[in-house]
Amino acid sequence: MRAEASFSRREALKFSLAAGVAFLVPSTLLGRPSTKRHEIPVPWPGYDSVRLGDLGITTLYDSGVKLDVGPEYFAVGQPPEAVEALLSARFLPTTATIENVIPALVDSGEELVLFDTGIGSKGESQQDGQLRERMVRSGYDPADVTAVALTHLHPENIGGLLIEGAPAFPGASQYFVGEKEFKYWTEEASRAGQSQDAVDLVANTLEPIMNKIRFISGSSEILSGIRPVEAFGHTPGHLAFEVSSGDKSLLIAGDAATHYVVSFEQPKWYSPTDMDQKGAAQTRLHILADVAQRRIPMIGYHLPFPPLGFVDKTDTGFKWVAETYQLSL
Numbered sequence: 001m002r003a004e005a006s007f008s009r010r011e012a013l014k015f016s017l018a019a020g021v022a023f024l025v026p027s028t029l030l031g032r033p034s035t036k037r038h039e040i041p042v043p044w045p046g047y048d049s050v051r052l053g054d055l056g057i058t059t060l061y062d063s064g065v066k067l068d069v070g071p072e073y074f075a076v077g078q079p080p081e082a083v084e085a086l087l088s089a090r091f092l093p094t095t096a097t098i099e100n101v102i103p104a105l106v107d108s109g110e111e112l113v114l115f116d117t118g119i120g121s122k123g124e125s126q127q128d129g130q131l132r133e134r135m136v137r138s139g140y141d142p143a144d145v146t147a148v149a150l151t152h153l154h155p156e157n158i159g160g161l162l163i164e165g166a167p168a169f170p171g172a173s174q175y176f177v178g179e180k181e182f183k184y185w186t187e188e189a190s191r192a193g194q195s196q197d198a199v200d201l202v203a204n205t206l207e208p209i210m211n212k213i214r215f216i217s218g219s220s221e222i223l224s225g226i227r228p229v230e231a232f233g234h235t236p237g238h239l240a241f242e243v244s245s246g247d248k249s250l251l252i253a254g255d256a257a258t259h260y261v262v263s264f265e266q267p268k269w270y271s272p273t274d275m276d277q278k279g280a281a282q283t284r285l286h287i288l289a290d291v292a293q294r295r296i297p298m299i300g301y302h303l304p305f306p307p308l309g310f311v312d313k314t315d316t317g318f319k320w321v322a323e324t325y326q327l328s329l
């Protein structure tokens with residue numbers, strides 16, 4: 001009883017000191033982003049950590065950008081009124097969205113595996129990705145990353161692999177890349193009409209790490225407790241990764257479901273960013289049904305921060321249920 005009383009006094013003191021500091025020090029000095037009217041809010045502190053069995057799972061807010069987009073961005077070929085009706089019903093605007101970019105870090109004690117790497121440097125006109133800073137803030141050193149796994153080779157997934165041409169995670173001895181995805185971008189993308197810029201970006205970004213790339217085909221474990229899951233469609237060789245510890249599992253779903261309302265409530269609708277649109281829709285249905293049926297948590301690369309939650313089956317589709325404290329107890 002006494003210990004409890006003194007604990008709560010100490011906590012109360014700590015709290016009042018922290019509150020005092022927060023009032024006295026301008027928020028920018030604390031590293032907290034100011035929310036000016038023209039900026040989108042940045043989640044503080046930019047990382048979220050939970051436990052899955054013996055694993056530490058951390059999501060890291062790399063960046064977010066406001067996109068001025070209409071119904072056709074959410075659903076190619078659907079009646080605009082139907083898309084607008086869904087967005088409006090869920091209290092969302094119909095002329096813009098925020099696209100987050102949120103890599104994940106899995107810590108097994110032996111391996112520290114980074115899944116996707118953010119946008120990297122975008123030059124002076126746009127904000128750079130904050131992945132490495134957020135990683136430091138979360139208590140990890142970028143040099144401690146032992147392996148990197150890529151869900152696919154889009155710019156916002158590979159952009160943070162290098163800093164000024166050198167590996168941004170110098171301790172990483174293995175880079176896991178889907179063989180089908182790699183072949184597409186290095187052998188078929190130009191023929192399939194992809195821009196030379198996109199093809200060059202993949203080649204230039206992977207070149208300095210090429211001797212450390214491990215190509216993935218099939219679904220055998222790549223590291224203890226980490227298994228690739230074919231999720232082709234968003235890109236030709238897009239992968240998800242299932243992470244397990246004991247009897248607990250979690251799916252790192254990459255871009256299999258990119259919007260927390262549209263992708264879940266209307267999984268058959270597809271976005272112009274899905275390269276094989278019918279295939280992406282099929283994969284989305286399959287992945288969401290599997291995660292819902294197994295009642296395991298899922299992480300999505302573009303979902304609202306923290307992008308960790310559960311998938312509930314409804315009569316007509318699915319519903320995203322954000323994780324609150326299920327993985328903290």
Ligand SMILES: [Zn+2]
Pocket residue numbers: 152154234255
């Ligand atoms: Zn993508």
